[in-house]
Amino acid sequence: MGIGATAGVAAVGGIALSAQAAGSKSTSEASGALAFDPDGYTKLTTTITDAAGTEHDVTYHFWKAVTYVANPVDEAYQSLNVSVPVEIDGTAVDASGAPILFANTVGGYMPSSVADATGVGGGGMTGIPGGGAPGASAAPSASASSGTGTGEVQSGGNAMVNGAEMVSLPKLALAAGYVVVEPGARGRTLKNSDGEYYGVAPAAIVDLKAAVRYVRANKGVIPGDTDRIVSSGVSAGGALSSLLGASGDSRIYDTYLKELGAADASDAIFATGAWCPITDLEHADGAYEWNWGSNVTASTGKVVDQTVSKALQSQFAEYQAALKLRGLDGFGPLNARNYDEYLVKQYLEPSATTYLAALSASDRATYLAANTFITWSGGKATFSWADFLTHVGARKKSTPAFDAFDLSAGENNEFGKATTVSRHFTAYSLKNDTTGLTAKRLDSDIPEMLRLMNPMYHLGKENPGRSKHWWIRLGTKDSDTSLTVSANIAAAADNLGDDVNHLYYWDEGHGSNTDPGDFIKWIAKVSGYKGKKK
Numbered sequence: 001m002g003i004g005a006t007a008g009v010a011a012v013g014g015i016a017l018s019a020q021a022a023g024s025k026s027t028s029e030a031s032g033a034l035a036f037d038p039d040g041y042t043k044l045t046t047t048i049t050d051a052a053g054t055e056h057d058v059t060y061h062f063w064k065a066v067t068y069v070a071n072p073v074d075e076a077y078q079s080l081n082v083s084v085p086v087e088i089d090g091t092a093v094d095a096s097g098a099p100i101l102f103a104n105t106v107g108g109y110m111p112s113s114v115a116d117a118t119g120v121g122g123g124g125m126t127g128i129p130g131g132g133a134p135g136a137s138a139a140p141s142a143s144a145s146s147g148t149g150t151g152e153v154q155s156g157g158n159a160m161v162n163g164a165e166m167v168s169l170p171k172l173a174l175a176a177g178y179v180v181v182e183p184g185a186r187g188r189t190l191k192n193s194d195g196e197y198y199g200v201a202p203a204a205i206v207d208l209k210a211a212v213r214y215v216r217a218n219k220g221v222i223p224g225d226t227d228r229i230v231s232s233g234v235s236a237g238g239a240l241s242s243l244l245g246a247s248g249d250s251r252i253y254d255t256y257l258k259e260l261g262a263a264d265a266s267d268a269i270f271a272t273g274a275w276c277p278i279t280d281l282e283h284a285d286g287a288y289e290w291n292w293g294s295n296v297t298a299s300t301g302k303v304v305d306q307t308v309s310k311a312l313q314s315q316f317a318e319y320q321a322a323l324k325l326r327g328l329d330g331f332g333p334l335n336a337r338n339y340d341e342y343l344v345k346q347y348l349e350p351s352a353t354t355y356l357a358a359l360s361a362s363d364r365a366t367y368l369a370a371n372t373f374i375t376w377s378g379g380k381a382t383f384s385w386a387d388f389l390t391h392v393g394a395r396k397k398s399t400p401a402f403d404a405f406d407l408s409a410g411e412n413n414e415f416g417k418a419t420t421v422s423r424h425f426t427a428y429s430l431k432n433d434t435t436g437l438t439a440k441r442l443d444s445d446i447p448e449m450l451r452l453m454n455p456m457y458h459l460g461k462e463n464p465g466r467s468k469h470w471w472i473r474l475g476t477k478d479s480d481t482s483l484t485v486s487a488n489i490a491a492a493a494d495n496l497g498d499d500v501n502h503l504y505y506w507d508e509g510h511g512s513n514t515d516p517g518d519f520i521k522w523i524a525k526v527s528g529y530k531g532k533k534k
Helices: 169-175 203-217 236-246 251-260 281-292 306-323 339-357 361-370 385-392 410-414 427-431 446-453 455-459 483-495 516-527
Strands: 008-012 015-019 042-049 055-067 079-088 100-103 151-153 159-161 179-183 229-234 271-275 375-377 380-382 469-475 499-505
Touching (some): 100 169, 179 203, 229 236
Parallel strands (some): 100 229
Antiparallel strands (some): 008 015
8 A cells, every 4th residue: 555755855866856745645445465556646746857958847646665565574675666647747648558667776786665765766775774784794895886987876766977966767757757666675684683684685586576566466557558667777776677677477486476475467577777787696707807807906906816817717708608699780609709809899989989979079189189099080989908998997896706705795695595694606706715614515595596686597598578678788987897797688688589779888887877868768669658648
């Protein structure tokens, strides 16, 4: 049942938000634990500035903290908010057939909650209500959540680009006439009174799937086209968005969903939006070293242990060859020997070209004078992979970047279990453990957890429930993970025949989103939505 939103005033994501409660309608009695209450909303009015800088007055119905499972572990996280536009710039709109933006705000595989939101775009990565965060030993650093370069992940789905805070996707979608669903989800640091971690893998993806099922089970009651759900997420949220898209209706989640009392409905989504996804974790250490192995580390100013780096690079070469992926636009088989050429020609040079072409002649000349590794000829930028790596500079992470030998990475915590805060999830890091572990093999459940958390597992075969439309973005200076991670997702989807829109933002870092307006237009294009006025 929806809870009425509280009126308030905020400035979020560069948007002046003046929310005025206009009186909540009486809530009708639900016919079941998972029935959406169509009358349980509060009517709000807000001003949203779109990606082009134009302000829009939007009146919308707001359902707050709707629990999406019958047997919740923690309702503070297992609930969702729904925002439905009813009037935009004085014109009544009918959003009953509008696409639904399903915007998660997970970062670093941490908990995210919408319980305290007062309007659209109000959810975000949170602490632990009433429980307190785990101590230093119980809360490894969130290697997948922090910002770097010129981009920085922000709670509530906002992004910082070159110091200017961007509008959030939920607000942009609402102003475009779309329905917005913002789900909360459990995360890795949540711990109960018995000291058990109840938000570790696969909790976050199971929760998001349950939320999708709730929306789809209420087709015809919840506003919007439940067959046109488009997910979005950044960083770990981007990973989960990719996983939602790749694993739609996969049976390997059924036991977990049944335990929560999830709705008996499909969890497939129509389209996927993913920014800088931190995923394919069991292969991420090798991919990271292949990409950034020769770059010094920001924290030390030195290169990492090259014995470790080269061993991990060899693992990446074996993995990449086993994927048998073909590059986009007829590039051919992708492997560790030609991936640098592929990235340069398919993504990096086009990214630099777009960036430079948008500059004034004088600004372009200044930039090229400061970055002489770029050759600018005929309106196109060219350069070598080696010079690109030098241009990026220091890498963010040490080695291994994700399955740390000392179990200090946030991803180690993501694969914790019960009262064990962190675990290894690769045989290599277990073998080189520095914490005193004596185990010779990974815990028996780790392979299953990896399958549950990796979109590449699902994209390696024909899954009829997968998303067929993909929007993937990454900054060229994002050393939170390897540039190959998102490129592999794009190639896998493309090789299956899906529609893939993938590019890199030049000189941008982790969490950047420099073309949010284009994403909103892309949703309309792939969904066939033309808007509907009353």
